[in-house]
Amino acid sequence: MKTLTADVVVVGGGSTGAGVVRDVAMRGYSAILVDRADLGQGTTGRYHGLLHSGGRYVVSDPHSATECAEENAIVTRIQSHAVERTGGYFVATHVDDPAWGDDWAKGATDTKVPFEEVSVAEVLKAEPRVNPKISRAFKVEDGSVDGWQLVWSAANSAKQYGAKILTYHRVTKINRDGDRVSQVVCTDEKTGEEVRINTNFVLNCAAAWGGQIAHMADCPDVQVVPGAGIMIAMNHRLTNSVINRLTYPADGDILVPVHTVCIIGTTDQKADDPDKLQIAWDEVQQMMDCGELLVPGFRNARAIHAWAGARPLVKDSRVGSGDTRHMSRGMSIIDHSERDGLKGLLTIAGGKLTTYRLMAENVVNAMCAQLGETRPCRTADEQCPGSEDKKNYVITHRLEEREHDRTEDQILCECELMSKGMFTRALADQPKGSFDDLRRQLRLGMGPCQGGFCSMRATGVALQSEHIDIERATGLVRLFLKNRWIGIWPILYGDQVRQTALDNWIFQGTLDVEHLPGPTHEEVV
Amino acid sequence: MNPSEGIEFAQTQVARASLDHCVKCTICETHCPVAAVTPKFTGPKFVGPQAERFRHGESVDHSLDYCSSCGACTLACPQGVKIAELNGQARAVMKADEMPLRDRLITQTTLMGRAMTPLAPVANAALSIKPLRTVVEKVLGIHRDAPMPHANTQTITGWLKKRTRTAPAPTRGPIVFFHGCAGGYFEVETSKKSIEVLEHLGYEVLVPKQGCCGLAEQSNGLFDGATAKVLKLCDELRSSGRDLTIISSSGSCTGMLKHEAHEIMGVDDDRLADVGTRIRDIMEFLLELHDAGELPTDFAEIPLTAVYHAPCQLKSQGMGQPAMEVLKLIPGVEAIESGATCCGIAGTYGLKKEKYEIAQAVGKPLFDKVREVNPEFAMCDTETCRWQIRKGSGAVVEHPIFLVHQAYGLS
Numbered sequence: 001m002k003t004l005t006a007d008v009v010v011v012g013g014g015s016t017g018a019g020v021v022r023d024v025a026m027r028g029y030s031a032i033l034v035d036r037a038d039l040g041q042g043t044t045g046r047y048h049g050l051l052h053s054g055g056r057y058v059v060s061d062p063h064s065a066t067e068c069a070e071e072n073a074i075v076t077r078i079q080s081h082a083v084e085r086t087g088g089y090f091v092a093t094h095v096d097d098p099a100w101g102d103d104w105a106k107g108a109t110d111t112k113v114p115f116e117e118v119s120v121a122e123v124l125k126a127e128p129r130v131n132p133k134i135s136r137a138f139k140v141e142d143g144s145v146d147g148w149q150l151v152w153s154a155a156n157s158a159k160q161y162g163a164k165i166l167t168y169h170r171v172t173k174i175n176r177d178g179d180r181v182s183q184v185v186c187t188d189e190k191t192g193e194e195v196r197i198n199t200n201f202v203l204n205c206a207a208a209w210g211g212q213i214a215h216m217a218d219c220p221d222v223q224v225v226p227g228a229g230i231m232i233a234m235n236h237r238l239t240n241s242v243i244n245r246l247t248y249p250a251d252g253d254i255l256v257p258v259h260t261v262c263i264i265g266t267t268d269q270k271a272d273d274p275d276k277l278q279i280a281w282d283e284v285q286q287m288m289d290c291g292e293l294l295v296p297g298f299r300n301a302r303a304i305h306a307w308a309g310a311r312p313l314v315k316d317s318r319v320g321s322g323d324t325r326h327m328s329r330g331m332s333i334i335d336h337s338e339r340d341g342l343k344g345l346l347t348i349a350g351g352k353l354t355t356y357r358l359m360a361e362n363v364v365n366a367m368c369a370q371l372g373e374t375r376p377c378r379t380a381d382e383q384c385p386g387s388e389d390k391k392n393y394v395i396t397h398r399l400e401e402r403e404h405d406r407t408e409d410q411i412l413c414e415c416e417l418m419s420k421g422m423f424t425r426a427l428a429d430q431p432k433g434s435f436d437d438l439r440r441q442l443r444l445g446m447g448p449c450q451g452g453f454c455s456m457r458a459t460g461v462a463l464q465s466e467h468i469d470i471e472r473a474t475g476l477v478r479l480f481l482k483n484r485w486i487g488i489w490p491i492l493y494g495d496q497v498r499q500t501a502l503d504n505w506i507f508q509g510t511l512d513v514e515h516l517p518g519p520t521h522e523e524v525v
Numbered sequence: 526m527n528p529s530e531g532i533e534f535a536q537t538q539v540a541r542a543s544l545d546h547c548v549k550c551t552i553c554e555t556h557c558p559v560a561a562v563t564p565k566f567t568g569p570k571f572v573g574p575q576a577e578r579f580r581h582g583e584s585v586d587h588s589l590d591y592c593s594s595c596g597a598c599t600l601a602c603p604q605g606v607k608i609a610e611l612n613g614q615a616r617a618v619m620k621a622d623e624m625p626l627r628d629r630l631i632t633q634t635t636l637m638g639r640a641m642t643p644l645a646p647v648a649n650a651a652l653s654i655k656p657l658r659t660v661v662e663k664v665l666g667i668h669r670d671a672p673m674p675h676a677n678t679q680t681i682t683g684w685l686k687k688r689t690r691t692a693p694a695p696t697r698g699p700i701v702f703f704h705g706c707a708g709g710y711f712e713v714e715t716s717k718k719s720i721e722v723l724e725h726l727g728y729e730v731l732v733p734k735q736g737c738c739g740l741a742e743q744s745n746g747l748f749d750g751a752t753a754k755v756l757k758l759c760d761e762l763r764s765s766g767r768d769l770t771i772i773s774s775s776g777s778c779t780g781m782l783k784h785e786a787h788e789i790m791g792v793d794d795d796r797l798a799d800v801g802t803r804i805r806d807i808m809e810f811l812l813e814l815h816d817a818g819e820l821p822t823d824f825a826e827i828p829l830t831a832v833y834h835a836p837c838q839l840k841s842q843g844m845g846q847p848a849m850e851v852l853k854l855i856p857g858v859e860a861i862e863s864g865a866t867c868c869g870i871a872g873t874y875g876l877k878k879e880k881y882e883i884a885q886a887v888g889k890p891l892f893d894k895v896r897e898v899n900p901e902f903a904m905c906d907t908e909t910c911r912w913q914i915r916k917g918s919g920a921v922v923e924h925p926i927f928l929v930h931q932a933y934g935l936s
Contacts, residue, residue, distance in 0.1 A: 235545050236578045260578040302545035399579035403586045407564055414549060414575055447578070449549045498604065499548045 005198045006032040006164070008367070009184045010205055011171055011213050013037075014044035015147060015353050017205035018154035019360030019379070024203070025161035026382070027364065027375040032197055033155070033163065034186050036170035038437050040151040042274070043207055044353060045440060046309030048231050048265035049258035050242060051075060051083055051143035052354040055090055055115065058107030060249050064330055064355070065111040071355045072141060074380045075150070078357075080387040082149035084394065086257055088142025088242030089123055090115075093293045094133040096247045101136045104246060108138070115140050127239045129295045142242035144258040146393070147353060148440045153384035160385060169195060174202060174217035174345070179337075181217065181344035190432050201367060204347040207312035208274035214347050219340040224349045226274040226310035229266035230283050232491060235302035235448050237262045237395070238295045245294065252290025259395065260416065260447060261304065264291045268311075277308035279490040303491040304448050305484075312349040331359045333366050343370065412461065413454035415447020423458055424465055431467040435459075435480035448496075451484045452503030456511065474518040481507065544611065546604040547574035553598035553608050558837075558866040559591060562886035566591035569598035573608040577615065584619030591880070592616065593871035593887075594744045596841035609841070613789045617746035624747065627666045631873045632741035632750070638680070638710025645676035668881035672870065672916035674711035674908070681709045681716045685732055692724035700728040701765045703758075703782075703804065705775030706737045707908035715908075715923070718930040719774040719807050725933050726814070726821070731765040740781040744872050748790045755786045759796040762804075771804040774926055776906035777838035777872065779806050784842070806839065807926055808906065812847040815854065824932035826857040831899040833925060834863035834891060834914065836907040837871065848906060848925040855932045860925075861898050865891035868905070870913035885917065892917035904928070 006029075010021045013035030021033040035041070054068035076083045092098045101117075108115045116139045123130055123137045155165050168189040175183040181202050186195045206213040207224065214222040237257040245253035256263045267283045284306065291298030314332040331351035336342045348363040361377045368375055383390065398417040409419040426438050435458060438444055444458060445451030459477040462468050468476065488500060507513045553569040554560055560568040565588060567576075572589040589612055598608035620628070631637075641648040651657055658669040679687075681704050700723060708716040723730050739754030759782075762771055773779045783801050786792045805813065814820040835846045852860040868888045869875050875884025895903045895918040903918065904925045905911050911922040930936050 236541065237581070240581055297542075301542070395581045396579055396583055396585045399576055400585040403588060406567065414571070415578075417575070417579065448545075448547065453549050495545045495548075498546075502548045502550065 001194045001196065003196045003198065004032060004164070006030045007199065008032075008201045008203060009034065009197050009199045010203045011035075011184070012042075012205035012207060012209070013039040013151065013155070013165070013167060014042050014205065014207055015040070015151055015154075015356035016207060016348060016351070016359055017203075018151040018158070019356045020203050020205050020348075020363060021163050021165070022154045022158040022161070022384075023360040023364045023377060023379050024367070025158040025163040026378050027368070031158065031163040032166060032199075033158070034166045034169040034171060034184065034197070036168070036189065038167050038440060039155055039165070040148040040440060042209070043309045043312065044147040044151055046231070046307050047147060047353060048254060048256045048263045049144045049147065050254060050256045050354075051145040052352065053088060053115075053140035053142040054111060054113035055088070055104075055108060055138070055140040055142070056244060056249055056254075058111050058113055059103055061330065062107060062111045064352070065107070065113050067358055068352070068354045069111070069113045069141075071358050072143065074357060075145070075354065076143060076392065077390070078380065078382065078387065079145075079150055079153050079384050080390050080392045082146050082153055082387070083392055084144045084258075085392050086142060086144050086241050088140045088244060089118070089127070089130075090138040090140060090244045090246040091123060091130065091134040091294070092136040092246040093131055094135065095293065096135075096245060098136040098246075100248075101138065101246055105138065113140065127241055127243065129238050129297075130243060131294060131296055136246060138246065140244075142244070144242065144256050145353070146259065149386075150353070150356075152441070153386050156385040157382075166195070171213060171216060174213070176217065176342060179341055179343055181342065199344075201344045201371070202346075203363060203367065204345065205363075207349055208310040210312060210347050210349045214334075214336070214345070217336070217342060217345055219336050219342060219345065222334060222347055223315035225313045225315050226271040226277075227313045228269045228271040228274075228277045228308050228310050230279050230287065230306060230308045231263050231265035232284065232287050232303050232306045233261040233263050234291075234298075235304050235495070236260060238298070238301060240395075243294050252287050255291065255294050257395075259443065264298075266309075271310055274310035277310060279306050279308050279487075281490070284490055300494070302448065302495040303493070304450060304496055305446070305487040306490045307487050314350045331355065331362065333363055335366065335370070337370065346370075412457045413442070413444050413447065415449055415454070416443040416445075418442045418444055418454070420461055423461060427462055427465055427467055435462075435476050436483055439480070445480065445484060449499060449503065450488055451481060452499065452506060455480050455484075456506075471517065471519040474513075474516045478513060478518065481513070541577060541611070543605060543607040544574035544577050547606045548604055550603070553602050553606075556597045556601035556866060558595060558597060558869070558887045559593050559883060563591065563883045565883070569608045569612065572615065573598065573611040574606055577611055580615060580618075582618065584615045587619065589615055589619065591883070593867065593869075593874040593880075593884070595837035595867040595871050597837055597866045600841050600843075607788060610789045613744065613746075617748050620746040624745075625666065627877070628745040628873075629747065630665065631667065631876060632745050632747060634706035634741055635710075635737045637674075638676075638706055641674075641676040642678070642680055642710055645678045648676045662878055666878040667876050668878045671876040671881055672909075672912040674707065674912060677711060677713045679713065681713050681732070682734075684713065684717060685720075690724065692721065693727075695724075695729035696727035698729060699731050699766060699769055701762060701769050701771040702730050702732045703735060703762055703771055703773040703775070703778070704732070705773065705778040705908070708775045709735075712908045712911070712924070715774050715926060718924070718936070719772070719926050721935050722807075722926060722930050722933065723772060725935060731769070733761050733765045735761045738778040738781040738786075740778055740785070741873050743781065743785060743790060744874075752786070752790055752792055755781060755792060756794060756796060758782075759794070759800045762800050763796060769803070770810070771800060772807050772810050773804060774807045774906070774924055775908065776806060776836050777909070779804055780838045780842050806842070806844070806847065806906070808848040808851050809844050811851050811929065815851070820854075822854050824855045824929075825934055827855055827928060827932055828857040829899075829902070829928070830859040830861065832863050832891075832895045832903040833860040834865060834868060834903065834905040834910065836905060836910045837867040839906050848904070852904075852925055852928060855928055858928060858932075860904065861894075863891050863894055865894065868910045868913045868917070870909045872909055875913060884913070888913055888917045895920050895922075
């Protein structure tokens, strides 16, 4: 058993938790962040990558629209390397009423979301694959953001201010001393060791899992309803700008170019358990139909991976419990001293990735208020590590880098142009990491072959690095392939079938991966 | 289509859709003659379906210029990825901003022929002066040892005007002949023999005034000029009459009309579609006649064993190697397939200072094979390839129509 001490414990390593730990650390508190898995492995890593301009909410949720517009500019500045300034369009397709554009434009003006009405010809010139039957278009400042890069850069900033980040630490209990929180008890998932953290304040940023965490502090019935949505990554960018349908927010109305892929999303289904999200066949079909509306021929393009994420929606008595699309997207802070008579615990949920920094600011303000302290928030003023040069991400950057180093440094993942050096450096930083942990940082196996070629190369290199032995190597590659498969089978049609067949021949036929002597306990995290 | 649309097409449409078919199998890389001899080229899979996902209509990977456009990758791909086409488009986008003067000059093949013909002896002599070639290399970047065409004193047009037609009166109707720039100015003998063989077979051969197909410009990324040229050529070839078969002995130019202008530059024009479907390579045409039982096979015996090399740009037309089949009909001729993917020259690629050594390395197995089989004589359908193989092997290299011509007793 290990005992640690901190002023504040942040539970949850998604965007909210990372933003919160950065904020508390910058305000001078000692802080520890714990997550049962890797950073950004929950909802943050399972979304469509859109950095909202605010345009989506100008009619349905004006307050969120303004927040998005303001936070978009801040995040684009302070975490420039995680954000690509793609720009975006709201387009009225042939099934949408162009007159609704007037309502939209009025909403955008009222909410101060920057926009410009542009001609259909201009859209088609910039994005020739967009449906030529669109009747009206507005240009907005949408961007795309790598959720993992965003979370790490916030976490790294927090570390610079002295915070500790403990991934793979599952909270099992929150202890109290009278009416105050006193201790967070965790299990180190990699070693099985119990870790106790003595603290005065817990900020519950576990989002869709927030109800479970509150329950551990004996604060029952916090209702965070997981609103499940599926997303599908297409093999290459069909558009280089974000394309939104000019309509009241609905399913499948956004296409976002992120890194080398573009992502269509999303659906919204009430889920019972955020750990058991389904990718239903009819939802995949629904996304394909939606994609076809935005980009004709979408169904013939190659889908490479699908996933589902759980929005943390705080239950709102105004809408029925099954209608998660229209539950509040806004952020909610639950003060458990008022609700449950427990001081030192705040739960935050709702909101969206674009406004993660503001959510953190608000919850840390609430904490300071409860503690009776005044410490101003500075997170909007300072660049995060890695973004010191203030340059935004561009899609061409890896191609340009490999152009210079490819003869000295072997390329392991050809689809995503990840070099051996990138892999071995990340592995040395994280010798106990799984290949999925490394994937989230390096995009290993996230291209069209979905690990078919790179995963065995990575396994060989990892083994050579002497951080792992042969049995662990086998375990890691099996786990990696198993996890890739979860996102492949729901979209197995067209070109991806050929790829999967080839990958299968390699792994089952040539390498017989299922029958290699593996570890006695199969890798699970 | 108006001129600037070519680059726009390359930036946006590309053969991108076909990259979805890539399963990363690497078969294309094993067929690439350039990647086999130099690490400067990253290989067709890398610059094609892989790099394209990172481009956003912008080409930051300058190594893609080492692609010779031979098309071996597209031909080999079992999944139908248009790899060479993708690369050609990406290169055009990359060079759009900084086109070297050299690449503008060496693509003006008609101009070169027109300028050199009246001065043939002087031009030929000048091209053999080493110090002059060194200056040319320094100033223009054309390698001092690169193979150069041999200028003729007479163009095909000059010959057609002055000659007396010896063949009997036509019995099979009219046919159009497309000679290309090289066939008009430099490799005039090939054009003459092709016309005489067609006339011997009973065709009335129409040779309209004709310009360049624009292939050299296309492969150098000069899409605007190439598009204008290919469409003008289509007009010229169509002026001889509707529905007539068009025959060419210029293997690579035929490919430009058949598929490259459309697939690489996105030229979507009825005139091109019309010419592209009517045009036949001359050996392809002879084989079609033979398959229909309409080719006289009263060939005289020619005792000859020699290498036949099918150029990359002929193979990419997807018609097999018709010359091999036709040569089999001539008693005594034993044509040995070169087995080489490419001779290295790939149009204008091997002329360039920075690519000359690569082109020579690509061609070496072919040169060796020629020397081993018959150091005196070899055959190849395309002009620039013949210049390259002549220079590399020392053999006389001619179009296979030479043997057909001889076997019919015409020479």
